[in-house]
Amino acid sequence: MITISLRMDKKRLAALVLALALAGAGAVCAKQMLWQNVLPAESTVSARKVNTAAANEQQRRDFMAAYGWEVEEEPLEIQEVLIPSEFDETYEKYNYIQKQQGFDLSRYRGKVCRKYVYALPGYPGGVEDARITLLIYKDRVIGGDISSPSADGFMHGFDASSSVWLGLEQLA
Numbered sequence: 001m002i003t004i005s006l007r008m009d010k011k012r013l014a015a016l017v018l019a020l021a022l023a024g025a026g027a028v029c030a031k032q033m034l035w036q037n038v039l040p041a042e043s044t045v046s047a048r049k050v051n052t053a054a055a056n057e058q059q060r061r062d063f064m065a066a067y068g069w070e071v072e073e074e075p076l077e078i079q080e081v082l083i084p085s086e087f088d089e090t091y092e093k094y095n096y097i098q099k100q101q102g103f104d105l106s107r108y109r110g111k112v113c114r115k116y117v118y119a120l121p122g123y124p125g126g127v128e129d130a131r132i133t134l135l136i137y138k139d140r141v142i143g144g145d146i147s148s149p150s151a152d153g154f155m156h157g158f159d160a161s162s163s164v165w166l167g168l169e170q171l172a
Contacts, residue, residue, distance in 0.1 A: 055139035060116060063141055067158040069132055071118035076131065078116055083135075085110040094145075094155075101157035103143040105135075113137040120146065124160065132158070 050066040053059045064071055083105055084091060095105045116134045123130030127148050135143040147155040 052141040053139065054134065054136045054141045060134060060136075060141075063134070064118070064132060064158075068160075069120060069146075069158070070122055071120060071132060076117045076119055078114065080112050081115045081135070082112050083108045083110065095143075097145060097155065097157050098143040101159065103141075105143050108137055108142055111137060113142060123148075129153075 050063060051059075052063065054063060061071070087095060087106070087109070091105075098105050114136045116136065118132050118134075120130040120132050123146075129150055130146065130148050132146050133144045134141055145155050145157060146160065147153060
């Protein structure tokens with residue numbers, strides 16, 4: 001029989017616990033940063049605090065205004081879209097953005113919703129092709145994003161200070 005005895009004083013035990021905690025936190029951060037760019041969140045608006053009613057144009061504009069966005073008069077696009085029954089990797093990443101802003105598209109798998117896309121002329125940093133997309137189901141906003149379709153484009157939630165930003169190449 002082999003017996004191993006270890007002695008630790010309180011300082012060494014505390015240092016070991018701290019090292020393990022830092023290693024765990026580092027692993028979690030590294031995993032998240034593999035497919036997202038992290039920016040500091042200044043102030044966030046949760047979907048739970050915003051009226052998600054979107055039965056008419058005024059309600060959709062009120063929703064966007066709650067996040068500080070003013071859009072062009074007419075939507076660039078209105079179309080029916082099917083939320084897939086099975087999410088591929090791209091849709092999982094997109095739904096991650098939705099979950100971070102208080103939505104979850106997995107509840108709408110296999111459902112048809114309406115997509116409204118508006119131009120965002122006042123997007124910070126002089127981005128000229130920025131747009132906001134709203135996904136509407138039964139007259140309620142169920143998700144959406146702010147994006148730029150350019151070659152070096154981006155996508156993030158409704159709150160520009162969101163901690164989740166994806167480059168478009170990361171969605172492909």
